[in-house]
């Protein structure tokens with residue numbers, strides 16, 4: 001199993017002081033920055049794009065930035081995020097007409113690639129593309145908003161995804177996103193996840209460092 005990664009979702013940060021808040025959460029022990037991109041089309045909310053990512057890089061954020069695209073169409077925006085400094089780009093297969101082509105585009109642009117599965121999306125999209133994946137992201141809420149409740153059926157889906165990764169023999173990360181807290185993260189890790197997105201649980205905590213430490217302890 002790969003070393004656990006904690007990736008705070010800056011969707012729950014203070015957008016008026018995003019650089020500072022992102023630096024603070026990294027200084028408090030976070031590994032990656034999870035960057036949620038919503039287009040008011042694929043999901044009913046609107047957030048941030050490549051310009052904001054570039055500003056974070058200019059501000060001095062050097063940690064890996066894990067871009068979660070909740071946009072449709074996908075392909076046109078991929079090179080913009082790569083140029084802005086994305087490390088990893090994930091997208092929802094339903095939002096792409098040609099999943100294999102989009103994965104190729106992400107890799108060609110120099111980023112790592114991930115596929116995202118909504119709660120009701122079957123894992124079948126993995127069937128012919130495992131060799132192109134660096135990460136599989138299992139949504140544990142319906143995408144669009146932070147602060148929702150973890151959907152318990154996700155645990156079974158994580159176990160299934162873990163089996164597929166182990167069978168592939170490849171070092172693909174298994175990420176979970178939505179409603180992750182220090183209370184449920186132990187069960188989520190036991191189901192096979194190794195990369196944990198948490199928005200409100202971390203940014204709404206009084207002490208980022210204590211919250212991240214509690215999560216690591218619960219992961220074991």
Ligand code: DX5
Nearest residue numbers: 009143144146147179199200
């Ligand atoms: C939801 C986003 C998540 C969200 C998680 O569409 O993809 O990354 O910010 O937030 P919490 O941890 O508050 O559920």
Ligand code: ZN
Nearest residue numbers: 009036068177
């Ligand atoms: Zn996300």
